[in-house]
Amino acid sequence: MTDIVTGRPRPIFPALQRLYRPFDTTAETVLRVVAGVLLVTHGFGKITNPFGAVGMVEGLGFYPGVFWSPLLAATEFFGGILVAIGLFTRPAAFASMIVLLVTVYFHGIVKAEGLAGAEKSILWAAIFLYFAVRGSNAQSVDAKLGRQI
Template identity: 75%
Template sequence: MTDVTVSSSRPRAILPALEKIYLPLNTSAETLLRVLAGALLAVHGFGKITNPFGAIGMVEGLGFYPGVFWSPLLAATEFFGGILIAIGLLTRPAAFAGMIVLLVTVYFHGIVQGEGLFGAEKSILWAAILFFFAIRGANSQSVDAKLGKQF
């Protein structure tokens, strides 16, 4: 068996015929992940934005004082940050802020509530998705791209 050197940074497909299907969908798949992540984060934050001071006890229970400051900030981060991520505007800072919120929920479920990995796994996955967009930013199918600028 001989070594095959590929000049591109992308490995060759085992089934090259499939490249005709999945290569054109590459950008669309990333956009779908961003839109769904942002939309679901906004939906999750909707209850908090309608009652921005409703989480005062929870945030203070986690050690974030004063709760009157952190509770509305949490609500805005989830709701407005989710909308920004979904449309791809200021994607990196919105995703970074959302990732911090999710890392706090990893701590909350995994350690404070004593649920361990199984209690924190969903938050870990969400934090990883938001980390991806905090580093990568939005793609060509975003408001950031239409403006020609990214943070």
Template identity: 75%
Template sequence: MALQSTTRSRLIIPALAPVYTSGHEIVETILRVAAGALLVTHGFGKITNPFGAVGMVESLGFYPGVFWSPLLSATEFFGGILVTIGLFTRPASFAAMIVLLVTVYFHGIAQNQGLAGAEKSILWAAIFLFFALRGGNSHSVDARLDRTL
């Protein structure tokens, strides 16, 4: 363990150490805001027509589609807003991760696109897994309220 910590502390450009140590939280915030905002953008079309995906969700085995389609719409649109502002970050990110894991199945298996079709969803699911476990940082509404799940 000592070898690992010694190796980590040896930077090629030691003068950049303050940048690395001070920048991680703002970069994490940028990633959270970008992921949430893109989820909102993706969900906007669905929230304007919440029953538009009834056939698609039923084709994946989610019955009744009139229940799952609006839930999908709300998860993407409102969940994206929550992740963006950092309110209920963990549950909103967890819900988004579940939606994205379903899209991994949809593109990768149901539509037989394999990894090429599922890779973006895998990446997005991993990002939302990170925030489901990590939560919002000090630049979130959760932190301002001094509450987190």
């Protein structure tokens, strides 16, 4: 059965609900911050050399590489910061998800690594899809500003 107020399934052990409820927002915040910080660390090398991935992006069919390589660097580095702090969470997470879907294609198809090569990118893309749809929560800069895209 589903709880009419929350729309969530009713717990089998209602007493445990008091244990889980206080951690709902905190767990979501931890996931957002960790995903954002890890994306920042992944993009750090690219932001320090924004044209370093020109050959790679052109190899994927993104021309001109001098445009796409810095955009990739900025999306990973600054997008990760924005997701981590919860500012413009939806657009930053959406852009990050697109980058990660390209890496799914790169590892899974171009490099022919299949699921074994693409699985991390699939997981990352799913996490950023969640935040692109959900947005941030009460523990974010968006919430402090009282606005969200």
